[in-house]
Amino acid sequence: MHRSLSLLPALRLSRRDRLLLLLLACMICIAAAALTRGEASSPIxxxxxxxxxxxxxxxxxxxxxxxxxxxxxxxxxxxxxxxxxxxxxxxxxxxxxxxxxxxxxxxxxxxxxxxxxxxxxxxxxxxxxxxxxxxxxxxxxxxxxxxxxxxxxxxxxxxxxxxx
Ligand SMILES: [Cu+2]
CATH class of the missing domain: 2.60.40.1890 (PCu(A)C copper chaperone)
Incomplete structure (x- = not known):
């Protein structure tokens, strides 16, 4: 019954970790955007x-x-x-x-x-x-x-x- 609660401490990240996660998310976004753009202009x-x-x-x-x-x-x-x-x-x-x-x-x-x-x-x-x-x-x-x-x-x- 406390299972979901027990997960919470794991999500309590240090400021540095949060910053790193944010950076990672940004990089994924940029990569995804680049991929999508490549797809859209896929040349014939x-x-x-x-x-x-x-x-x-x-x-x-x-x-x-x-x-x-x-x-x-x-x-x-x-x-x-x-x-x-x-x-x-x-x-x-x-x-x-x-x-x-x-x-x-x-x-x-x-x-x-x-x-x-x-x-x-x-x-x-x-x-x-x-x-x-x-x-x-x-x-x-x-x-x-x-x-x-x-x-x-x-x-x-x-x-x-x-x-x-
Ligand atoms: Cu004709």
Whole structure:
């Protein structure tokens, strides 16, 4: 019945011990904050970002890229913005009954922890709508990719033939 009371003397710490405990708590807080920050900015690695050249007067363009997530948490590409076009959609392409179909992926594209998503292999592409000017081979366009966790990531897309 006096069990809980008997614990009390053990908690009666000297001033020096309390100070040490406080210091330890602070260090844990700082370490935790650093870890959390590392997690939040967990980078997504972008490779092979390129767009197909378009003909003069074309209003839409198509780009692909490879996204790698070296972090420990899944992330998701949710939006893309570029000065080169009015808006950008994430599309999936498939062939049904011999007819090629494009479908917008409203949820974006998930990149699991440790995974690599190759848009080309998945049949995904970024669709540039209402191009401001044609995409010329040899040029490049700047865009910002927006991820649920990693936030904004600037990427330069090379404009080149995408046959491979
Ligand atoms: Cu499309």
């Amino acid at each position: 690695v972008v490779a092979a970002a390129r767009c197909a050249p378009t003909f003069a007067g074309a209003k839409v363009g198509s780009c692909t890229l490879v996204l790698r997530n070296p972090g420990r948490s899944a992330d998701r590409l949710v939006a893309i913005a570029t000065d080169a076009a009015d808006r950008v959609e994430i599309h999936s392409m498939s062939v049904a009954d011999g007819v090629m179909q494009m479908r917008r992926l409203p949820q974006g594209v998930e990149i699991a922890a440790g995974a690599t998503v190759d848009f080309h292999d998945r049949g995904y592409h970024l669709m540039l709508l209402d191009l401001k000017e044609p995409l010329t081979a040899g040029g490049s366009i700047d865009a910002d990719l927006f991820f649920e966790r990693a936030g904004a990531l600037p990427v330069a897309f090379r404009v080149e033939d995408m046959e491979r």
